[in-house]
Amino acid sequence: MKLHARDHEPARTAAAAPRTGPDDAGLAISTRGLVKSYRGPDGTTTDAVRGLDLDVRRGETFAFLGPNGAGKSTTIAMLCALARPTSGRATVAGADVLAEPERVRRRVGLLFQHSALDPDLTAEQNLRVHARLYGLRRAEVRRRTAEVLDLADLSDRRRSLVRTLSGGMRRRLEIARQLLHSPGVLFLDEPTTGLDPHARARVWEHLHTLRDRHGSTLFVTTHYLDEAEHCDRLAIIDRGRLVAQGTPRGVRAEIGDDRVVLRTGDDAEARRVLGPLVPPDRSVAVDTDGLWLRLPDGSAWIPRLCAALEVHGIAVHSASATPPTLDDVFFHHTGRSLAGPERTGGGR
């Protein structure tokens, strides 16, 4: 699902909100058993989100990862009080999404996947329109516009028409726009999709500045695993269910073992030879990278594996051992890959 600005613009009368809500536990977002089911016209039900328990601390950058259709946008829509949960509870910036949806909407900012800027207005004009929608007073509009332009490093382009800005600049302007009303939590739905690597890096620089200088809580969905690696904490969702939650290092440590990858003259045969050598609860799989295994202290295993293949006359072209990646974490829990083509074998 894609969220669109026109569906969810805040009410004209909405007032500027306090930065944070009255949550005592230091949590910016907390959900328990959050469920969203869609009923189709033919009576069939899609369970987009199935019992999500999430905790996001104030001031952290939290990545929300999952493949297409995992339920990320639906979760964001519920957390921003734009879609009503079917069941469960959620508190965002100190307000309850079911009992206080207006308050939630005033306390969050939401960056949509698709541009919500008017290309025929200048950067500054776009910000002013948005500030007025949030009911900011005239003097406040001027002050906040200048502040967020500076934060986005776009002060020198404030009089440029949006259509003349680069893709990365537009994204930074959109983020700036969502900061005008000082939201308690900023949701960003795939903020870097479609940007080149340089522009992606600039957007992340900007997001880290927000966190470090202003203590903003950022909830970011992304398909890019390298981006999630740089967040404070993350959650991985698949088919509406949480599969892992914690720091990048923590969720990787949970699956523990190294990934040993061998490129051989005959990966299928090598798989057959090595299968009996490894402990029964370890997988041996083949994908586009070659043959791989998950083993504790992987580099210590390599000589033994190579020796066994040599005995069977199978050439080994390369061998490496690396600590688990976030994709390995996903594979460990689902038996599928988040990033590349489907792997075979292994998983739970």
Ligand SMILES: Nc1ncnc2c1ncn2[C@@H]1O[C@H](COP(=O)(O)OP(=O)(O)OP(=O)(O)O)[C@@H](O)[C@H]1O
């Ligand atoms: N309005 C809707 N009506 C019916 N089904 C929906 C609706 N919105 C989403 N879905 C379904 O709910 C599931 C989760 O969709 P969602 O858009 O939340 O996933 P996502 O993780 O954001 O995917 P993507 O990364 O592709 O944006 C999908 O199966 C989707 O088809």
